Amino acid sequence: MKETSEQQSFSRRNLLQWVAGLVGTGSLTAWFGKDASAQGLGSEAPRLQPAQAAAPETAQAQNPLTPDEALAQLMAGNQRFVTRKRLNPHQNIARITEVATEQAPFAAILSCADSRVVPEIAFDQGIGDLFVVRVAGNIAVTEDTASEEYAIAMLGTPLLMVLGHERCGAVTAALKGDKLPGVLDSLVLAIQPAVKASEGEPGDRLTNAVKANVRLQVQRLQTSPIIASAVEAGKLKVVGAFYDLDTGAIDLVS
Numbered sequence: 001m002k003e004t005s006e007q008q009s010f011s012r013r014n015l016l017q018w019v020a021g022l023v024g025t026g027s028l029t030a031w032f033g034k035d036a037s038a039q040g041l042g043s044e045a046p047r048l049q050p051a052q053a054a055a056p057e058t059a060q061a062q063n064p065l066t067p068d069e070a071l072a073q074l075m076a077g078n079q080r081f082v083t084r085k086r087l088n089p090h091q092n093i094a095r096i097t098e099v100a101t102e103q104a105p106f107a108a109i110l111s112c113a114d115s116r117v118v119p120e121i122a123f124d125q126g127i128g129d130l131f132v133v134r135v136a137g138n139i140a141v142t143e144d145t146a147s148e149e150y151a152i153a154m155l156g157t158p159l160l161m162v163l164g165h166e167r168c169g170a171v172t173a174a175l176k177g178d179k180l181p182g183v184l185d186s187l188v189l190a191i192q193p194a195v196k197a198s199e200g201e202p203g204d205r206l207t208n209a210v211k212a213n214v215r216l217q218v219q220r221l222q223t224s225p226i227i228a229s230a231v232e233a234g235k236l237k238v239v240g241a242f243y244d245l246d247t248g249a250i251d252l253v254s
C-alpha cells in the first residue's frame with residue numbers, strides 16, 4: 001500500500017508480461033491452481049511444473065488491494081456519494097496519462113445498463129478504477145462472463161460485484177412474462193429462474209426478484225473455472241449488491 005506509483009507501475013508491467021507469458025505457454029493453470037485451460041486459454045500447450053511457476057511475490061503484486069480492501073474502498077466511495085461528499089478521484093488529465101498504457105482496476109462490476117445506475121459515479125471512482133460490464137438485467141451470459149474473466153485473469157482485479165437495482169425494467173419484464181419484440185426475450189430467459197426462486201417470499205415482489213437475480217448471476221459467474229479458481233486461491237471475492245434508486249445507497253445482497 002505504501003508503494004510509490006513508479007513501483008506499482010513497474011510491478012504491473014512485470015505482471016502483464018508474466019501473464020502474457022502464461023497465456024502463451026498455457027500455464028494459467030499454474031497461477032489458478034486449477035484447470036483454467038478448460039476455458040480454452042492455451043489448452044494446446046504443455047503445463048509448467050510447479051517449480052517453474054511464477055514466483056509468489058509476482059502474483060501478489062497484481063493489485064495492491066486485497067479483495068476485502070477493494071470491497072471496503074468501493075463501499076466507502078458509495079458512502080461519499082450518498083452523503084454528498086464525493087471526491088471525484090482519478091478524473092483529471094494526469095490520470096489519463098497515468099493509465100494510458102496499462103490498467104489495474106481494483107473492482108470489476110457487472111451492472112444493469114439502466115441509465116440511472118452509473119458505477120463510477122455511485123462508487124465515487126474515476127478513470128481506470130472500475131472494470132464495468134453493463135447489460136440490462138445484469139445477466140452473466142457468455143460475453144459478459146468472458147469480459148469479467150478478462151479482468152480477473154489478465155488485470156488481476158481482486159473484486160467482482162454483480163450490481164442490481166430497485167425497479168429494474170428487465171426484471172419487471174421477466175416477472176410479467178409477456179411476449180416481447182426483437183430479441184428482448186433473451187434477457188427475460190436469463191432472469192426467469194430468479195423470478196421462480198423468489199416466488200412466495202415476503203415483501204415486495206419486484207425487489208425480491210431483483211435480489212434473487214443478483215444471487216443467480218453471482219452463482220453463474222462462479223461457474224467460470226477462471227473465476228472459481230481465483231476465489232479458491234483467495235485472489236478474488238465475488239459479491240452481489242443492490243442499488244436504491246431513491247437514495248443512491250448500495251447494499252450487499254447476501
Ligand SMILES: [Zn+2]
Nearest residue numbers: 112114168169
Ligand atoms: Zn435494470
